[in-house]
Amino acid sequence: MSGCFASATGLELRAELIAEAVAQKRLLSMEIELSRDCNPRCALCDGVESEGANRELTSQESRDVILQAKALGARTITILGGEPMIHRGIFDLIEFIREQGLGVALFTNGANVAADTAQRLFENRVNLALEMDAFTPMVQRLRAQEEDASLAIEALRNLKEAGYPSDEASLAISTRICRHNMSEMVDLWQWLRDQGLLPYLEMMPPKGAAPASQQSDVEPGKLHDLFDEIARIDAEKYGRIWEPQPPLVGHACLRHGFSCLVGATGNVTPCVGLPIVLGNVRRDSLRRILEDSEVLEDLRNATRTIKGPCSECDKAGHCYGCRGTAYNLTGDYLASDPTCWRNADRRDEILTLPVAVEGLIPHQAPMCLIDTLLSVGERSARTSVRVTGEMPFVDTDGLLDECACIEMIAQSIAAMAGFRRAGRGTPQIGMLVGAKDLRIEGPVHVGDLLEISVYKTARFGEIGVVAGIVQRDGTVIARGEIKVWENAASDAARA
Amino acid sequence: MTEQQVIQWTNEVFEQAFEIERSMLTADAHIFEDLGLDSLDIVDLVVALQDRFGIRIREDERIRTVETLGDLYAYIVMVGQEAALGGEG
Numbered sequence: 237m238s239g240c241f242a243s244a245t246g247l248e249l250r251a252e253l254i255a256e257a258v259a260q261k262r263l264l265s266m267e268i269e270l271s272r273d274c275n276p277r278c279a280l281c282d283g284v285e286s287e288g289a290n291r292e293l294t295s296q297e298s299r300d301v302i303l304q305a306k307a308l309g310a311r312t313i314t315i316l317g318g319e320p321m322i323h324r325g326i327f328d329l330i331e332f333i334r335e336q337g338l339g340v341a342l343f344t345n346g347a348n349v350a351a352d353t354a355q356r357l358f359e360n361r362v363n364l365a366l367e368m369d370a371f372t373p374m375v376q377r378l379r380a381q382e383e384d385a386s387l388a389i390e391a392l393r394n395l396k397e398a399g400y401p402s403d404e405a406s407l408a409i410s411t412r413i414c415r416h417n418m419s420e421m422v423d424l425w426q427w428l429r430d431q432g433l434l435p436y437l438e439m440m441p442p443k444g445a446a447p448a449s450q451q452s453d454v455e456p457g458k459l460h461d462l463f464d465e466i467a468r469i470d471a472e473k474y475g476r477i478w479e480p481q482p483p484l485v486g487h488a489c490l491r492h493g494f495s496c497l498v499g500a501t502g503n504v505t506p507c508v509g510l511p512i513v514l515g516n517v518r519r520d521s522l523r524r525i526l527e528d529s530e531v532l533e534d535l536r537n538a539t540r541t542i543k544g545p546c547s548e549c550d551k552a553g554h555c556y557g558c559r560g561t562a563y564n565l566t567g568d569y570l571a572s573d574p575t576c577w578r579n580a581d582r583r584d585e586i587l588t589l590p591v592a593v594e595g596l597i598p599h600q601a602p603m604c605l606i607d608t609l610l611s612v613g614e615r616s617a618r619t620s621v622r623v624t625g626e627m628p629f630v631d632t633d634g635l636l637d638e639c640a641c642i643e644m645i646a647q648s649i650a651a652m653a654g655f656r657r658a659g660r661g662t663p664q665i666g667m668l669v670g671a672k673d674l675r676i677e678g679p680v681h682v683g684d685l686l687e688i689s690v691y692k693t694a695r696f697g698e699i700g701v702v703a704g705i706v707q708r709d710g711t712v713i714a715r716g717e718i719k720v721w722e723n724a725a726s727d728a729a730r731a
Numbered sequence: 732m733t734e735q736q737v738i739q740w741t742n743e744v745f746e747q748a749f750e751i752e753r754s755m756l757t758a759d760a761h762i763f764e765d766l767g768l769d770s771l772d773i774v775d776l777v778v779a780l781q782d783r784f785g786i787r788i789r790e791d792e793r794i795r796t797v798e799t800l801g802d803l804y805a806y807i808v809m810v811g812q813e814a815a816l817g818g819e820g
Contacts, residue, residue, distance in 0.1 A: 524787070670771045694778040696789045701774060719771055 257494040258536045261527050262309035264494035267316055267508070268298060270329065272500045274318040275347045275387075292500040295325050297518070299332055301498050304522040312339035312363075316508065318500070321348040330360050343367060343410060346391030354394035358405050365410040365436055366391055369417055401432050408434035413485075415454050418462065425466050425485070429474050437466075437485035439575060441509040441560045460577035481551055482576045483558035492535035492559065496526065506535060509560020510569060514614050530692075531614050534570055534656070535559060543659045544572035545582040567611055570656070587658065593619065596654030597647055598665065602628050605644050606688065609651045615692040617652035619644075623684045636680035641714035642671045645704030648688045649720060666722040669699065674716035684708050698723060732784075737807050741800070744779045758801030766800070786810050 257264050271292055293301070302313055313333050320326050321344045333340045341363040349357070349366075357364060368388040401407040409428050413421060421437060428435040439459060463480035470476040470486065478486050497505045502518040504525050505511055514532065515525035526532060534541040538556040546557055557573025565574050567589030572579050574586055590610045597604070605627065610618040621644065623630070629637035646668040653666065680686065687707045694701040699719050706714040742756045751766055762768050768776065777788050784807060788794050791810070797803050 694774070694781075694789075696774045696777045699771065699774045701778060719774060 254490065254493050257309060260309075261532075261536075262494075263305055263496065263526070264309060265312045265314060265491075266302070266305035266310045266495060267314040267497040268301065269316050269498065269500040270298070270318065270320045270323045270326065272318045273322060275322055275345070293498075293502055293517075295328065297502065298329060301502075301517045301522055302333060302336065302338070304517070305498075306336055306338060308523060308526070310338065312341060314341040314343070316343050316497070319345055319347050321346075321353070327356060327360075330357075330362060334360055339363065341365065344391070346387035346389075349387075349391035349394055351394045351397065354391070354398035354400070357395070358398040358400060358402075361405045363406045363408075364395065364400065365408040366395070367410045368392075369411050369414070401434070406434055408436040410436045410438075412438055412440045413454060413459070413462070414440050418454060418458065421462055421485075422465055422469065426469060426473070429470070435486065439483040439558065439561070441483070441558060442564045442575075456575055456577040456580045459575070479551075481555045481557075482573060483561065488554055489558065490554070490556070492532065492538070496522075496532070498522070506532060506569075507560060509558060510563050511560075512563065512569060512613050529614060530656075531569060538570070541570050541660070542572065543568070543570050544586045545579045546572035546576070547659070549578055551578075568655070569612075590620075591655070593647070593651045593654075596658065597650040599647055599650075602626060604647070605640055606647045606651060609655055610687070612652055612655060617648060617655075617690055619648040619651055619688045619690075621686050621688070623680055623682050623686065625682045630682060634682040636682075636684075638674070638676045638714065640680075641676070641704075641706045642668070642674060642716060642718060644686070644688050644706060645690055645702065645716065645718055646720065648690045648704065649692070649700075649702045649718075652690065653722075664722050666720050668718055669721045670719035672717050674714065676714050678708070678711065678713045680706075680708070680713055686713065693717075732808075732811050734804065734808055737784075737811070738804050740783050741780070741804060741807060744776070744783055745800075748775055748779045756800060758799065758804065760800045761798060762800065762803065763798075780807065784811065786814055 253264065256262075305313065315326075315329065317323070320342055323329075330340050330342075340360065342357075343365045345367045366388055395407055399405070409424075411417070411421070411424065417424075425435050425437065440454070459482070460480070463482075463485055466485055467478060467480045470478065476486070481488060483489060492506050492510075495507070496514070497507050498517060499505060502516045504514045504517060504522065506514070512531050514529045517525070520528075535556075538559070539552050542552070542556055546552060546555075549555070557576045559569050559573075561575050562571040562573050563569040565571075565588070566586060568587060571588070572582075572586045574583055579586065589612070590608045593604065593606050593609050596609060597606075599605070606619045606621045608620045610620055623636055625634065627636070627640070629640040629643075631637070650666055653664065657664070685708065688704060689707070690702055690704045692700055693703050698721055700722070702718050702720055704716055704718065705712055742753060745751045745756055745766065746753060749766070749768065749772065755766060760766055762773075762776075777794065780786070781788050786807070788810065793806060797806050
């Protein structure tokens with residue numbers, strides 16, 4: 237499923253409106269996963285298994301977060317799943333959202349969209365996206381169990397009879413481009429235009445089942461040709477002028493400036509395709525999660541923060557490719573989009589995690605006590621190091637002094653800051669200014685492979701508070717808290 | 732939240748986070764000179780107060796004008812009232 241839907245369904249997204257939302261850290265739309273329960277098991281699904289109703293947000297919790305989104309400026313709520321139409325409370329939620337004066341958009345595979353439910357959706361002015369990945373039954377079977385393949389077609393019939401599409405309630409067909417349906421996309425697009433339906437074609441984001449099935453891979457050059465062909469037809473035949481850019485056909489995805497996804501268990505992520513957890517609405521308010529998020533801060537300013545070839549592209553002012561694709565393929569949500577055809581000859585310039593910390597931190601041998609940056613997330617990172625006899629703080633018995641753990645934690649947060657700012661000029665210099673609550677739970681020997689996890693828990697002014705854990709083979713060796721100073725413009729003190 | 736509750740909770744933060752005896756926690760006690768906190772301790776104090784009261788302090792420049800414990804009580808009362816009016820601290 238995709239979340240870049242609001243603009244496709246009529247939410248007016250003027251540049252100045254988005255700029256205002258970005259500056260104020262507000263929302264224009266929000267997506268919410270009603271539940272992970274779903275009727276089919278699609279080979280192309282990018283979702284995860286349901287965690288069970290007892291872990292998912294209650295009806296009241298969902299309503300509360302919708303009210304929070306409204307208070308933050310959201311004008312429309314997009315309901316995702318799983319499959320939302322199999323949820324018992326779907327119409328209660330839709331009607332609640334409408335009572336708040338908000339627009340509703342919903343993605344469905346057509347389940348339970350019988351004549352009466354189609355009518356009720358239309359009466360509530362729900363903007364719908366019906367998932368249909370191709371005309372041909374074969375591709376529909378990739379999408380779903382064979383007996384469910386007819387759901388979309390039956391639903392489409394019922395929706396049309398109910399009044400869709402209309403000026404009050406739009407109907408889009410949501411399609412993910414893969415190599416099995418590529419040959420149909422031009423025809424599909426024209427058929428949708430001729431039917432008055434909104435085409436919502438997107439490049440397949442590489443996550444979930446798709447990579448394992450390898451059914452989604454499409455060579456960038458062919459995608460470029462497809463986008464260009466559809467753009468030409470849309471201009472010549474339908475009078476719609478737009479410039480091709482990934483990942484959406486006919487639309488620009490700049491959603492991270494004004495939207496977010498609240499998952500079924502309350503986890504907040506930038507969107508469906510970018511699975512970095514920013515926080516959970518059961519622990520913090522949505523406002524606080526969005527205000528504190530460094531990931532969102534970077535994404536809102538992607539034209540300045542994006543790395544590699546995308547930063548030099550002449551479309552950089554209004555395109556940042558697919559951040560989810562970049563993250564899932566490189567581990568870096570700010571990496572250039574490797575699937576963009578414009579980057580096809582510059583893939584070697586796109587840094588992929590894990591990466592050596594050399595160049596990310598100012599420390600050099602022998603005082604560089606970490607080797608590799610493994611991953612980055614929301615104010616968090618993991619690094620690793622193989623302890624050698626040449627390292628300082630190693631005694632004659634090959635034991636590493638406990639104080640080294642503090643330094644490893646400090647250098648890990650520095651590596652995270654260095655990676656985040658890579659390519660953006662001179663790295664900021666930070667200093668370790670305090671440590672507390674250090675607990676040593678085991679010895680470290682030469683030869684041990686350690687993994688260090690760090691998380692920025694708080695900040696005040698130029699001081700950041702970082703929690704760190706050092707592990708060996710999953711066993712905690714040390715944990716503690718440090719304080720790091722950097723000047724106000726830098727990252728390490730910004731939690 | 733009453734002023735008395737603010738005083739009680741604030742004092743508890745100083746007792747628990749900095750192991751300062753309750754007898755020293757008077758309204759005219761200077762946070763730096765009398766209670767012995769330094770600039771790094773202030774970070775922990777802000778974090779502890781945010782967690783205890785559920786308010787946001789760190790980006791509020793007014794916190795920097797606080798010098799005594801009494802100033803701090805008054806500040807938290809004010810922020811709490813603003814949060815109640817605005818929906819969130």
